[in-house]
Amino acid sequence: MFTGIVQCIGEIRGMTSADGGQRLTIAAPELGIVDDVAVGDSIAVNGCCLTAVRLDGDVFEADVSSESLERTGLGDLAAGDRVNLEKALTLATPLGGHLVSGHVDGVGEVLWRRPEGRSERWRFRAPARLARYIAEKGSICIDGVSLTVNVVEGAEFEVNIVPHTTAVTTLGARRGGDRVNLEVDVIARYLERLMTGAVDGEDSGITREFLARHGFDAG
Numbered sequence: 001m002f003t004g005i006v007q008c009i010g011e012i013r014g015m016t017s018a019d020g021g022q023r024l025t026i027a028a029p030e031l032g033i034v035d036d037v038a039v040g041d042s043i044a045v046n047g048c049c050l051t052a053v054r055l056d057g058d059v060f061e062a063d064v065s066s067e068s069l070e071r072t073g074l075g076d077l078a079a080g081d082r083v084n085l086e087k088a089l090t091l092a093t094p095l096g097g098h099l100v101s102g103h104v105d106g107v108g109e110v111l112w113r114r115p116e117g118r119s120e121r122w123r124f125r126a127p128a129r130l131a132r133y134i135a136e137k138g139s140i141c142i143d144g145v146s147l148t149v150n151v152v153e154g155a156e157f158e159v160n161i162v163p164h165t166t167a168v169t170t171l172g173a174r175r176g177g178d179r180v181n182l183e184v185d186v187i188a189r190y191l192e193r194l195m196t197g198a199v200d201g202e203d204s205g206i207t208r209e210f211l212a213r214h215g216f217d218a219g
Helices: 066-071 127-133 163-168 184-201 206-215
Strands: 008-018 020-025 043-044 048-055 058-065 082-087 106-116 119-125 139-142 145-153 157-163 179-184
Touching: 043 058, 043 106, 106 127, 106 157, 119 163, 127 179, 127 184, 139 157, 179 184
Parallel strands: none
Antiparallel strands: 008 020, 008 082, 020 058, 043 048, 043 082, 048 058, 106 119, 106 179, 119 157, 139 145, 139 179, 145 157
16 A cells, blocks of 8 residues: 655666566665665555565666556656656555555546646546546545545546645656546545445445445435
């Protein structure tokens, strides 16, 4: 698990084919993010949970499966590109963002960004199948960054991003038309499963009681 609070920006040093997937070589010198990382530990790369398989100073390597290449924007990366990095959450980590699994749900698109007061207003388009999980004032993870949704219109949504976030993450370099990794709030996915189970009659009554208590009609 992660928090969506990026700890540093890394740089892609290399990408090589490996058994149908790819192996990424990533340098992370800014904060010594790999100082206390061991082989087998998880690191979120642009919001994708990857496993460190080799460490060398401030450089680590991670394998990316063909599934991840197809379902995320990792396949768009090239040597020299910058990526958002975050080590896995521990019990001592401040939860400054929201609970993020590192399992990207789909790839969205930046539609536009424009100044609004001291921040910027951004508009994104999500894949249609993810639209039902995105709620006003809910949380969403974009390229590994925890953000709050301000407006939802169909599959399009807007967020406000403060200058600090654009300065310390790769979002500052994003422009209209760019592809971004999206992870919706895990609570929304579990709630849908609870509701689906209740409608299909797959629960033992606990789900119906839960939904009724919280004002939902399970049918």
